[in-house]
Amino acid sequence: MHASFHPDYNPLIRKLESVFPLTDEERQALEDLPMQVAVLKDHQDIVREGDRPSRSCLILSGFACVYKMTAHGKRQIVSFAIAGDIPDLQSLHLKVLDTSVSTISTCRVGFIQHEVLRDICARYPRIGAAFWREALIDAAIFREWVMNVGQREGVSRLAHLLCELVVRLRAVDLVEDHVCDLPITQTEFADALGFSPVHVNRVLQQMRAEGLIETKGTRLRIPDWDKLKEVGEFDPTYLHLESNQAAA
Amino acid sequence: MHASFHPDYNPLIRKLESVFPLTDEERQALEDLPMQVAVLKDHQDIVREGDRPSRSCLILSGFACVYKMTAHGKRQIVSFAIAGDIPDLQSLHLKVLDTSVSTISTCRVGFIQHEVLRDICARYPRIGAAFWREALIDAAIFREWVMNVGQREGVSRLAHLLCELVVRLRAVDLVEDHVCDLPITQTEFADALGFSPVHVNRVLQQMRAEGLIETKGTRLRIPDWDKLKEVGEFDPTYLHLESNQAAA
DNA sequence: CGAAATCTTGAGTATAATCAAAAACGGTGG
DNA sequence: CCACCGTTTTTGATTATACTCAAGATTTCG
Numbered sequence: 001m002h003a004s005f006h007p008d009y010n011p012l013i014r015k016l017e018s019v020f021p022l023t024d025e026e027r028q029a030l031e032d033l034p035m036q037v038a039v040l041k042d043h044q045d046i047v048r049e050g051d052r053p054s055r056s057c058l059i060l061s062g063f064a065c066v067y068k069m070t071a072h073g074k075r076q077i078v079s080f081a082i083a084g085d086i087p088d089l090q091s092l093h094l095k096v097l098d099t100s101v102s103t104i105s106t107c108r109v110g111f112i113q114h115e116v117l118r119d120i121c122a123r124y125p126r127i128g129a130a131f132w133r134e135a136l137i138d139a140a141i142f143r144e145w146v147m148n149v150g151q152r153e154g155v156s157r158l159a160h161l162l163c164e165l166v167v168r169l170r171a172v173d174l175v176e177d178h179v180c181d182l183p184i185t186q187t188e189f190a191d192a193l194g195f196s197p198v199h200v201n202r203v204l205q206q207m208r209a210e211g212l213i214e215t216k217g218t219r220l221r222i223p224d225w226d227k228l229k230e231v232g233e234f235d236p237t238y239l240h241l242e243s244n245q246a247a248a
Numbered sequence: 249m250h251a252s253f254h255p256d257y258n259p260l261i262r263k264l265e266s267v268f269p270l271t272d273e274e275r276q277a278l279e280d281l282p283m284q285v286a287v288l289k290d291h292q293d294i295v296r297e298g299d300r301p302s303r304s305c306l307i308l309s310g311f312a313c314v315y316k317m318t319a320h321g322k323r324q325i326v327s328f329a330i331a332g333d334i335p336d337l338q339s340l341h342l343k344v345l346d347t348s349v350s351t352i353s354t355c356r357v358g359f360i361q362h363e364v365l366r367d368i369c370a371r372y373p374r375i376g377a378a379f380w381r382e383a384l385i386d387a388a389i390f391r392e393w394v395m396n397v398g399q400r401e402g403v404s405r406l407a408h409l410l411c412e413l414v415v416r417l418r419a420v421d422l423v424e425d426h427v428c429d430l431p432i433t434q435t436e437f438a439d440a441l442g443f444s445p446v447h448v449n450r451v452l453q454q455m456r457a458e459g460l461i462e463t464k465g466t467r468l469r470i471p472d473w474d475k476l477k478e479v480g481e482f483d484p485t486y487l488h489l490e491s492n493q494a495a496a
Numbered sequence: 497c498g499a500a501a502t503c504t505t506g507a508g509t510a511t512a513a514t515c516a517a518a519a520a521c522g523g524t525g526g
Numbered sequence: 527c528c529a530c531c532g533t534t535t536t537t538g539a540t541t542a543t544a545c546t547c548a549a550g551a552t553t554t555c556g
Contacts, residue, residue, distance in 0.1 A: 050485075066391075068391065068392070068395045070395065070399050070400065070481055071481035071483075072481070074399045075399075076394060076395035076398045076399050078391045078394045078395065090384045090387065090388070093377070093380060093381055093384055094381070094384050094385070094388070094488050096485060096488070098388050098391065098392070098485055098486040098488070099391060129341070132341060132380065133341055133342070135383070135384060135387065136338045136341055136342050136383060137342070138387055139338065139383065139386055139387035139390055140338070140342070140346050142387055142390035142391050142393075142394060143314075143316065143326045143346065143347060143390050144316070144346070145390075145394045146324060146326045146390060146393045146394050146397060147316045147318065147324035147326065149394060149397045149398045149442065150324045150397045150441070150442030151318050151322045151323075151324050151442060152318065153543065153544085154543075154544085185501085185502065185503090186502075186503065187502080187503095193398070194397065194398030194399060195544075195545090196544070196545050196546075197502090197503085198503095198504085198505090198544090198545075198546080198547095199543085199544055199545070201502095201503065201504060201505090202504090202505095202544090204503095205504085217553085217554090233318055233319035233320070235319075237297075237298075237344060237346055238346040240342050240344070240346070401511065401512085402511075402512085433533085433534065433535090434534075434535065435534080435535095443512075443513090444512070444513050444514075445534090445535085446512090446513075446514080446515095446535095446536085446537090447511085447512055447513075449534095449535060449536060449537090450512090450536090450537095452535095453536085465521085465522090
């Protein structure tokens with residue numbers, strides 16, 4: 001685990017600025033946020049269920065996932081974390097973690113001590129409020145996932161997940177020309193959707209055949225966003241994006 | 249909608265006291281909490297997806313559920329709300345509701361203006377913190393539901409849900425001698441579990457045959473809690489109950 | 497270039513959905 | 527108290543979606 005201090009750029013700042021314009025003071029406080037930055041290889045646990053962490057992790061780049069294991073060893077991914085996300089923010093208020101967080105691709109991760117987070121929330125209430133907002137939006141995403149896994153099947157279920165990922169990636173400028181990098185394996189999609197890997201493969205093939213997606217390695221292209229949205233019954237309201245981002 | 253002021257008893261107080269002992273001042277503030285109390289018949293919407301409410305609803309008695317509808321009209325229940333729960337607390341910070349809340353049985357509901365909630369959070373920070381804690385626990389419950397619906401099948405899936413309900417009901421003293429009143433129809437269980445009503449019926453029969461549950465009308469009895477827990481792979485960590493409640 | 501991981505294909509099976517209808521239950525009014 | 531209505535639960539038969547197992551092809555990466 002290679003560690004250094006102060007990253008080149010902090011995607012958290014961009015994310016918060018999409019909600020409200022930061023004052024110079026607030027921006028400076030976020031830029032100076034003391035955090036330990038580490039580069040983690042793919043498929044490494046960052047924190048584990050049962051841990052009682054004294055810090056939270058900010059994803060600076062790469063893909064991570066939040067997951068739980070059943071007693072019989074089956075894995076359920078309950079959300080994907082991308083740049084700007086703090087997938088274990090709740091550990092600030094709930095002592096014991098009820099989920100694990102793992103990298104999917106190589107990730108730059110910033111570890112921020114809880115006391116530092118508490119301090120910045122106290123000193124800059126708007127930032128504190130933004131963190132809470134994020135936590136509530138996370139909950140809204142989990143609700144949507146319950147519905148997706150519970151009610152949609154095959155193409156529709158996967159389409160919905162892809163729509164969510166694309167919208168969230170677009171919000172942090174990781175989509176260009178309907179193309180994004182999605183280093184998620186079919187097995188990982190399976191664990192997120194409650195499908196078997198074989199079934200994911202067959203659903204993907206059907207989606208390609210129907211012109212809903214095009215893939216080339218880890219690149220994903222959406223030739224017809226409206227069609228994908230319709231097939232996935234995707235309504236981005238639950239992501240609670242402000243203003244213009246939700247569109248298109 | 250019959251309305252009056254000040255309920256006989258406020259289950260919110262009991263719930264908060266299970267987390268930390270309230271000061272007299274805090275308890276008084278909660279007892280004097282201005283809210284409009286209404287008695288709603290079963291299967292009535294309290295709030296709807298898309299609403300922009302200026303108040304939140306506290307369930308004083310009865311069963312309610314939080315649900316979403318797919319574009320094709322299928323309903324997913326994403327959580328059940330019991331006495332002491334505020335199923336739309338997030339509307340305090342997220343303007344647009346992404347879920348609907350509906351009664352399951354007859355409910356006494358207290359509507360509390362957002363400004364009142366904001367005021368009490370500002371004046372009694374520990375109460376504010378407790379509300380946030382509740383919101384984070386809700387999110388943990390949604391995560392567990394994703395796993396339950398995604399990874400468990402048949403008996404195991406339903407057993408897990410029953411375990412959660414019993415533990416939560418016990419926390420507000422609604423379980424006596426392993427018996428509780430559960431006015432949830434098989435169709436509602438189906439909407440919560442991602443099953444068809446017919447399948448729920450068959451799973452229930454299997455559970456009765458295996459001695460996991462006994463039912464009589466809306467009364468549910470758990471003859472062997474440990475067995476039910478094991479079949480449902482139930483680990484109450486995610487409910488983040490304090491102290492003694494999680495046991496047994 | 498070779499090994500490991502990932503993706504793909506095929507065949508057989510299982511869990512759960514759908515459809516349809518009958519039985520049981522719960523509340524209401526006569 | 528009983529007859530009646532709507533709702534909920536139950537049953538049977540058929541179908542569909544998705545799983546499992548197993549093997550082969552392809553890609554990725556050192």
